[in-house]
Amino acid sequence: MGETDDRLDMTPRRLALGSIVLLAMVLIVPDVAFVLTSPHGRKLSWVAGQLVLPTMLLMAYFAVLGRWPRLACLLMVPFAVLAPTATFYILDYRTPITEAVLGTLLATNVAEATDFLGPGMWMLVALSLAAGALAVIAARLSARARLHLIASRRVHGTVVALAAIPVFAFLGTQAVAQRPAGVGIAAGEGPGSHLFRAVRDSYPFGIPLTLGLWWKDQARLQAAMRRTQGFRFHAVHTARTGQRQIYVLVIGESSRRNHWQLFGYDRPTNPELSHTDDLVPVTHMISPWPTTIGAVPAMLTRKPATMGLFQPFTERSIVTLMREAGFDTWWLSNQSPTGEWNSPITAYADEAQHLQWLNLQRYDGSLPEGLGQAVRQSRGDLFVVLHMIGSHGSYDLRYPPAFKTFTPTLRDGGPSASRYRRVTNSYDNTIVYTDHVLARTIAELRQTGAIAALWYQSDHGETLPTATCRMSEHGHGYRYEFPVPALFWYSDAYAQAFPEKLAALRAHAGDRASSANTFATLADMAGVHFAGQDGSRSLFSTTWHYRPRIVHPVWQAEHGWVDYDRAELGDGCELVRPRPKAATSG
Structure with missing residues (x-):
């Protein structure tokens, strides 16, 4: 009887863990799409890097929030909702969601988006709702099962410390290898630039970086417009012909x-x-x-x-x-x-x-x-x-x-x-x-x-x-x-x-x-x-x-x-x- 009770107790945990794994798989689909459509896809080392990095980042994310898996799942709801759209865009354009892509999407009205997506729009909406629902369900199952991916406070602190090492290493390389203003597209770039680009192109953690770049870009645009706001040419059209x-x-x-x-x-x-x-x-x-x-x-x-x-x-x-x-x-x-x-x-x-x-x-x-x-x-x-x-x-x-x-x-x-x-x-x-x-x-x-x-x-x-x-x-x-x-x-x-x-x-x-x-x-x-x-x-x-x-x-x-x-x-x-x-x- 006790063994049966133990098995019954394990069922909610297994459901919660399974839903989290499934959510992680959904979140990494855009990265898989990028690998499948990229011209670099035949290079095994590139493929491994493009898939390993977002996988490791997701593992680190759920490890850091291991004592609060419900929160971890809820924070991923918007990224889960966006994942089908990101996948669709990558499959069609063979490029990840960058700040340029984001700006285009934000500048597009509903009519243009509808024309672009065509009859597939409703399927995309359904997939987005399903992915978002999965993240919410994973959060609820984790709460009901009182799931702790990492039970010990000491172990959790160790995991957080270890996860912080690559973060600080990344920030350090960024500080050392920042691309100077005006360096050409194809000019040599340091390891920090390559790492930054790899994280930016990954999903879902590249999206916050992309939003930050887009926000910075908007500030740059507004500054450029302010500089010329009062300028006039005093132009006259002299070649009027009727x-x-x-x-x-x-x-x-x-x-x-x-x-x-x-x-x-x-x-x-x-x-x-x-x-x-x-x-x-x-x-x-x-x-x-x-x-x-x-x-x-x-x-x-x-x-x-x-x-x-x-x-x-x-x-x-x-x-x-x-x-x-x-x-x-x-x-x-x-x-x-x-x-x-x-x-x-x-x-x-x-x-x-x-x-x-x-x-x-x-x-x-x-x-x-x-x-x-x-x-x-x-x-x-x-x-x-x-x-x-x-x-x-x-x-x-x-x-x-x-x-x-x-x-x-x-x-x-x-x-x-x-x-x-x-x-x-x-x-x-x-x-x-x-x-x-x-x-x-x-x-x-x-x-x-x-x-x-x-x-x-x-x-x-x-x-x-x-x-x-x-x-x-x-x-x-x-x-x-x-x-x-x-x-x-x-x-x-x-x-x-x-x-x-x-x-x-x-x-x-x-x-x-x-x-x-x-x-x-x-x-x-x-x-x-x-x-x-x-x-x-x-x-x-x-x-x-x-x-x-x-x-x-x-x-x-x-x-x-x-x-x-x-x-x-x-x-x-x-x-x-x-x-x-x-x-x-x-």
């Missing part, structure tokens, strides 16, 4: 000029634009910065190219200029509204009268649709900025399956082609899709019958791996991160209204230009005048002239900026660097 005018600036992402058919590439990456009338390629444009956070402000503002990345600049952007001149201003972005590298650009986006974040749509095809909506909703003259995700890594996520022109790709894998060829194929497919999006955008403008024009320019280029360089993406300061594709399209009505401007642009389209000229060029394109305007910086002006093209090849202070046209290239990845003084003295 006909509606629509101007579109398309900001590309990570697009490398020598992979565009329009600029001499031997692959058909521009099948639509190559047959588009009234197109003027700008053949020698460069970006001063190899990263978005520096490159986009260089396009949108008059910030001097010699200024450092984080030096404050108190002027506003081309958006405010056009708004002052009487244009209805729109900013439609397929990028994220937040993140360490996005918030300064978001400050410029907030200058627009209408702002939409379309990141949940994944592909850039949503941008022409947004333009059509802006044209229909707006009255009078219109200025629209379309910010693409373009060719940003991971490349295979940037184009729909129908645009898989070159194969095999990175996603295909297999030994049939070298990694270099697969990377190139995936990247070139992003260019093909960008070509299609631009062609659709031009088609939208043609239909308006207005005086219309479009200026496209990528923020920066991209490094792709070769036989002599294993590096990829951008932020390094290598050769192909600076030359960018740029082009101008105009309607028949624009050509009739502004023949002199068009002639000047055609005359200068082959000159050596920089993003430092883009602000003045856009203002001149639209016939907007303002205090301190310098026509010699505009490609639409007969007074245009070349100026030294300043670039920032690396962000370490000892290198500073370089005159691109007098620079030399290093070996291997061809780092852009100053030419030795002995070589330039003559």
